[in-house]
Amino acid sequence: MEKSDKIKCQVSSFMDGEITEDEVSLLCKRIENDQALRERWRDYHVISDALKQQLPVQENIDISQRIHDALEDEPALSGNRKAASNSHTVIKRFSGLAVAASVAILGVVVVLNTAVQPGGGEPTVLAKSTPDTVVTQVAGLSNNPSATQHTIDPRLNKYLVDHSEYAVSASVHGMLPYARIVGQQSVRE
């Protein structure tokens, strides 16, 4: 076992209260000095909290299958085939958004102004040009290998990102539409 893997196992054991006091002291120092371990520690807590407090074990175990079934069956459609006049066609399933792909069609490059605080000011437009950013392509659905995999069209990807951002204004969910952008992209990792 690699040293880094051993430490990850220790973090997991620490969460479960399965290591000695000496090991706790040593591990705390490691976590304190290692950003990746701190993130792992935080993630374990988040997921642990979710499982212990709000996601009953049985419900959590079967949530992916339930969601998968829901997506496959789309029962909301079953009573309305007339409205879905093209329901016989193949549905393309995209596994996630590739936000960087969107910039390829923006056509405006700006440079970092060190005085700019993200979200707090305007960057300066240096020149108009076509960005040379490589268009990122997304992978297929990991939970459904039998499903047809599609690469998302950059402009369609841009629509999805724009929709998610604008939906913030019309939704009661606050930042949820942003969570869809940030969360969906992770399937490429």
Next chain:
Amino acid sequence: MLRVCSLSLLLLCYTAVSAQPMDALAWLQKIGDAQKGLNYHGTFVYAHDDQLESMMVVHSSSAEGERERLVHLNGVAREIIRNNDLVTSIFPEEKVVLVAHRNNLATSPFIQPESLKVFEKYYSLSLGGEERIAGIVTQRIDFKPKDVYRYGYRFWVSPEGLLLRSDLLDGDGKAIERIMFTDIHLVDQIPHELISPNIDLTDYKWYRQAPPVTLDDAGKSRWHITALPDGFSLKSRNLREEGASQVEHLLISDGLASISIFIEKGDSSTAARVGEFRVGALNGFGRLLGDYVVVVVGDVPLATVTLIAESVAEND
């Protein structure tokens, strides 16, 4: 100084929930107010398909307006920061920063009481029980759609009006998407370090999207919708220059669900945007309309986006 929700405050909150029953509409109004006016930070999990993501959110409200920050806690630390209508997205894996203006972002859908009354026509609202979420006693509210054009929702709301858990439900009541806080802190003031990115951006490439032109007058648009499902109404209509192309973007909502319509002239990649598609809880449908492509996407059933896409028509 942080004013963390303490045990005593929780007890007060519990008393408030128990002693002052409100109907579902009143709770919705409270959510709208809290969404804009409270200072808070916390962590939530976001479940979709077979994935479980954790994220941190910070919201600040002051005389200068609203400021929000969302940070992905798994894997790459992507983040999005909103300062009123200015949205900055940071993507470390591509070393890209996107800056965009979004019109009307500060408008909450439930500020106007008349909007709430209209809303009640299309969803059956009922109060569930009290349940603990992130250590706080919440009120559950159920929204069952009265037709097949929208999904159902289940909300868990804190006494202050914060939405601590939200499930998006299909026609059988099964969860398609879930967001749930695991900890949340109400504070008097958000510390500066929590609302600012902690990523070194010096070697990032920055992109800015030109501000869209708002089309207030529908007469300026070439397009109209002939069959919008009842309860949905137009929230904004923008025109954007994107590269050599011009895209018209219409945003439609019934208060909970949001639908976008994108219309632009077709090109060599048009075929990739035609047909039905799905990304997580979002359904979409694209079709040709003369030389143009119409794409509709939203967190509604496929039937709804298909119906709307097919009902877009050019003005005489």
